[in-house]
Amino acid sequence: MLGFLCGEALRDLVRAGWIALSSVLLIALSLLTLGGFWVFSTNLGGAVARWREQLRIIVYLKTEPSPAAAGALGQRIRAAGDVAQVRYVSKAEALQTLRRQLGAQAAVADTLPQNPLPASFEVTLAETASTPEATRALVERLAALPEVEEVQGGTEWMERLTQLQRLLGLVGLGVGGVLGLAAILTVTTATTLVLHARREELDIMRLVGAPEAVIRLPLLLQGIGQGLLGALLALLGLVGAYRLVRPRLEPLVTLTLGLPHTAFLSPTAVATLLVSGALLGGVGGWLAKGRA
Amino acid sequence: MIELHRVSKVFSVGPVKVPALSDVSFRIGKGEFAVLCGPSGAGKTTLLRLLYRDEVPSGGRIDVADYNVGALPRSRVPELRRAMGIVFQDVKLLPARTVYENIAFVLRVLGTPRAEITPRAFAALKAVGLSARAQAYPAQLSQGEAQRVALARAIVKEPALLLADEPTGNLDEGIASELFDLLKDIWSRGTTVLLATHQAALAERLNRRTLVFHGGRLVKDAR
Ligand SMILES: Nc1ncnc2c1ncn2[C@@H]1O[C@H](COP(=O)(O)OP(=O)(O)OP(=O)(O)O)[C@@H](O)[C@H]1O
Ligand SMILES: [Mg+2]
Numbered sequence: 001m002l003g004f005l006c007g008e009a010l011r012d013l014v015r016a017g018w019i020a021l022s023s024v025l026l027i028a029l030s031l032l033t034l035g036g037f038w039v040f041s042t043n044l045g046g047a048v049a050r051w052r053e054q055l056r057i058i059v060y061l062k063t064e065p066s067p068a069a070a071g072a073l074g075q076r077i078r079a080a081g082d083v084a085q086v087r088y089v090s091k092a093e094a095l096q097t098l099r100r101q102l103g104a105q106a107a108v109a110d111t112l113p114q115n116p117l118p119a120s121f122e123v124t125l126a127e128t129a130s131t132p133e134a135t136r137a138l139v140e141r142l143a144a145l146p147e148v149e150e151v152q153g154g155t156e157w158m159e160r161l162t163q164l165q166r167l168l169g170l171v172g173l174g175v176g177g178v179l180g181l182a183a184i185l186t187v188t189t190a191t192t193l194v195l196h197a198r199r200e201e202l203d204i205m206r207l208v209g210a211p212e213a214v215i216r217l218p219l220l221l222q223g224i225g226q227g228l229l230g231a232l233l234a235l236l237g238l239v240g241a242y243r244l245v246r247p248r249l250e251p252l253v254t255l256t257l258g259l260p261h262t263a264f265l266s267p268t269a270v271a272t273l274l275v276s277g278a279l280l281g282g283v284g285g286w287l288a289k290g291r292a
Numbered sequence: 293m294i295e296l297h298r299v300s301k302v303f304s305v306g307p308v309k310v311p312a313l314s315d316v317s318f319r320i321g322k323g324e325f326a327v328l329c330g331p332s333g334a335g336k337t338t339l340l341r342l343l344y345r346d347e348v349p350s351g352g353r354i355d356v357a358d359y360n361v362g363a364l365p366r367s368r369v370p371e372l373r374r375a376m377g378i379v380f381q382d383v384k385l386l387p388a389r390t391v392y393e394n395i396a397f398v399l400r401v402l403g404t405p406r407a408e409i410t411p412r413a414f415a416a417l418k419a420v421g422l423s424a425r426a427q428a429y430p431a432q433l434s435q436g437e438a439q440r441v442a443l444a445r446a447i448v449k450e451p452a453l454l455l456a457d458e459p460t461g462n463l464d465e466g467i468a469s470e471l472f473d474l475l476k477d478i479w480s481r482g483t484t485v486l487l488a489t490h491q492a493a494l495a496e497r498l499n500r501r502t503l504v505f506h507g508g509r510l511v512k513d514a515r
Contacts, residue, residue, distance in 0.1 A: 004400050200386055201397075207344070207384075208449070209373030210401035 005214070009221035012194040019193055020226055023186035027230025027280050028237065030179030031273050035238045037172025038269060043253065043262050044165040055135075057153035059121040059142050064091050070119070073147055077121055082138045085124035091115045118149060180280055183230070187223050187284020194222065195288060223285020224278045231277025235270065293453060293484045294320040294343065299352035301338055301508075312338040313508045316352070320486065320501075322452075325479045327495045328488040330505035336488035337381055339505075340455050343486075344378060345369050357452070374402065377446035379456040381488075383438055385430040385445075391417070392426040395445050402449060416448035417441075420474060436467040443474065453484045460491060472498055 013020050065073060074086045089097075094117035099106045123142070125135060135153070143151045195202070205215050242264055250262050265273070301313040313335045320326050328336045341347045342354055345361050354361040359372045385394050395413040404412070417423045420440040430438055439459050446454060456475060460468035468491060476498070479485040489495050495502055504512035 001400075001403050200384070204384060204386065204397070205401050206370075207346075207373060207378060207380075208398050208401065209370040209375075211370055211403075212367075214401050214403070 001214075005217050005221060008218035009225060012191075012198070012218055012222040013225055015194055015197050019186065019190040020222075023183060023190050023281075023284065024226050024230045024233065026179065026183040026186050027227055027277055028233035030176050030183050030280070031231050031234035031277055032237050033179055034172055034176030034276070035234055035265060035269075035273055036241070037168055037176070039238070039242065039263075039265060041165055041169045041172065042265065042269075044161065044168065046263060048161055048165065055125055055153070057123040057125070057139060057142065057151060059123060059145075059151050060118045060149045061120060061147050062118075062149045063147075064119040065147065073145075074121065076145065077123060077142065080138060080141045082126045082134055083123055084126040085122075087122040089120045089122060091117055091119050094118070094120065123153075180276075183280050184284045184287070187226055187281050188287045190226065191219055191223055191285045191288030194219065219288065220282060220285045223281040223283075223288075225281065226284070227277040227279065227281020228274065229277075230281070231274045234277070235273060238265070293322045293324070293357060294486070295355040297353045299342065299349050299354055301335075301342060301347065302350045311508055313342075313349075316508075316510050318503060318510060318513060320484065323479075323482060323484055325476070325485045325498075325500045326487070327498060327500055327502045328486065328505060329492055329495050329502050330490065332490055333507075334490075334505040335508040336490075336505060337457055338508075340378075340457050340486070340488055343455060344373055344376060374449070375451060376453040376455055377449060377451035377483075379439075379442050379446045379454075379459045381457040381461065383442045383461075385438060385441060387430050390427050390429055391422065391433070391441050394430070394441060395448050398445055398448055412448055416444040419447065419477070420444045435461070436463050436471070439463065439471060440474070443471070447478055447483070451483065454478060454486070456485065456487045458489055459487070460489060460494070465491075465494065468494055469497065 059077065061073075070088050070090075074088055077083060077086050092115070095109060095115050098117065099109050102109060125138070136159075139151050139153050142148060202215055246262060253262055254260060296319075297317050299313060299316045300311070303310040303312055316335075316339070328339060330336055338347065342349055343356055343361065345364060349362045352362075356372065357375055359368075361372065364372060385391075386397065389397060392413055395416055396409050399409045399412060414423060414426070417426055420443050422437060422440055422444065425433065425437060425441075430441070433441065439461065443456070443459055446456070454475070459475070460471050463471065472487075472494060475485055475487060487495075487498075501515050502512070503510055504514075
């Protein structure tokens with residue numbers, strides 16, 4: 001029975017001919033767009049996550065606290081939330097670091113009448129602060145502490161990057177969505193065509209008492225077939241384009257984004273694309289029944 | 293097998309009401325062979341269509357086997373139709389499939405096991421004497437052959453009830469009476485047969501119960 005249903009679905013696909021082909025192409029195009037933006041967004045997201053790991057917030061203090069007070073303040077900073085690590089840097093240690101950085105010119109530091117560097121805390125962010133909003137909130141909370149002179153943590157550029165990532169995702173969804181809608185309509189048209197070509201057969205099926213499922217399943221299957229074919233085509237296109245572009249783009253990406261290498265879609269994302277294709281086609285095929 | 297109680301059918305064509313059947317009551321038992329006779333437009337096709345629920349009656353009650361046909365929910369209509377074989381007045385063979393495929397198609401959509409399909413399809417073709425034309429397309433058949441293929445398709449699912457609407461449509465008398473003989477064969481093997489025809493003389497030679505219709509009314513019921 002399954003063989004028969006699939007055979008009928010295949011016959012239908014061939015019967016719908018050019019229209020079926022154009023719906024396959026449209027589905028491929030919409031999924032290609034979606035997948036392309038997805039790849040971009042995945043890599044950008046990777047860069048953002050990597051930077052965040054390395055991101056430190058420096059909390060400069062008004063005056064150098066006693067060791068006990070420093071310990072207590074460290075506790076309070078830790079309690080501010082979204083904090084993974086806190087390290088106290090005394091005035092002396094800061095000067096020490098400066099000396100090391102100056103190297104041969106270290107003697108310059110000795111000419112200073114007194115240590116001009118403030119004591120500070122180096123704060124590493126926790127995973128929970130992974131959104132720009134959470135980071136900014138943490139910075140504000142730390143700046144509100146009475147002992148704190150200033151908080152430095154350049155999060156603005158990262159906010160912009162995250163926003164860009166979101167924008168890319170939205171544009172991808174929007175364009176992919178519009179194309180997907182067009183694809184559904186084309187599948188519906190292709191299926192309606194099949195319905196007309198098969199009117200006599202469907203009549204006979206109903207008149208001899210075929211179960212409604214047997215009548216409708218091939219229509220649904222040929223729609224899903226169109227969708228899967230389109231999704232496969234889109235995946236092939238994506239893989240091909242990625243292979244082609246990667247060797248040229250990767251050095252640039254490493255340089256600008258700091259990513260050691262670029263990433264393709266995860267298996268889950270690939271599966272999602274395939275399922276989306278089947279869904280697009282299935283919905284198209286299913287909608288046509290109503291019109292028949 | 294079939295019972296009609298005061299059945300009527302009115303078609304609405306725009307504002308015009310066309311009465312096709314009025315106040316029809318009769319009963320046909322299991323294993324009977326009955327002929328519906330009457331001139332063109334008498335309501336024979338309409339009556340058959342009511343039996344397989346292609347139309348619903350405007351009034352009265354129809355029972356076929358255990359089904360109250362008029363009140364049958366849509367979802368159970370396939371069940372009713374699986375119990376009957378139908379020869380349509382307009383034949384309805386699928387032009388893109390061969391004679392064999394036309395018959396096998398019925399078995400396939402009804403989910404018959406694969407191994408049974410070919411032998412049963414050929415048995416049906418043999419019963420109507422057309423095994424040799426299995427690979428022909430409907431367009432390559434004579435009218436009489438096409439009618440016989442339609443009959444083979446109706447009996448291939450071994451229905452308890454056979455409805456045949458003018459299976460001798462435009463055939464000359466000789467071939468028509470051959471087809472009637474075929475129907476009698478099928479009936480003699482236990483199938484209930486209801487045959488609609490306007491060829492009164494031929495119907496009389498069948499020597500079976502005859503229900504005569506005129507203008508949508510049952511005017512004579514003779515054994
Ligand atoms: N779908 C319909 N819509 C409107 N009127 C119809 C419809 N079907 C049948 N009729 C009318 O009902 C009446 C009976 O038609 P029916 O087809 O049942 O006659 P019949 O006895 O089968 O005739 P024939 O011997 O020519 O096949 C006719 O007057 C016909 O015009
Ligand atoms: Mg008729």
